[in-house]
Amino acid sequence: MKKIVAIFLLFSAVLSGCYYDNYKELYPSASLANGCDTVSAVTYNKQVASVMNGYCVGCHSSSISNGNVALDSYSGTMSAAASGQLMGSLLAQSGNPQMPPNAPLDACSIREVQLWIQNNYAQ
Ligand code: HEC
DSSP states (O other): HHHHHHHHHHHHHHHHHHHHHHHHHHHHHHHHHTTTTOOOOIIIIIHOOOOOHTTTTBBSSSSSGGGGGGOOHHHHHHHHHHHHHHHHHHHHHHTOOSSSSSOOOOHHHHHHHHHHHTTTOOO
């Protein structure tokens, strides 16, 4: 019986840990204050453009398009997303190099890009 109680307590501890992991999703205002919004419908103009401008456009624009990828416009970002290279590089998966090259983006920004793709590249 004691063992069952101990296991139950352990699971409660693990589950309450998840509660804090989801903090940003549970408290949208907190994620907005952080400049990251995965709660309202994700569009290019509301979220994705600022992620690209903040972390990618310095190396990926119409004038400096490393890897032939320009992320300073809706159409350029959409074609990188549609080819699978955008998520591939953000997650360093499927043979794509890690982007940005020095360190991955924060999880919330990556999630914004993922939700934008699921939202059919809403403008
Ligand atoms: C410091 C410069 C730099 C930054 C910042 C940067 N990139 Fe890149 N990126 C490169 C270079 C250089 C290449 C081409 C060489 C290579 O493939 O490693 C590249 C290639 C790519 C490619 C093509 C990958 C492939 O499979 O060939 C994608 C997609 C990409 N970057 C997306 C991004 C995104 C999204 C960001 C922002 C989150 C970003 N990059 C930020 C320098 C950068």
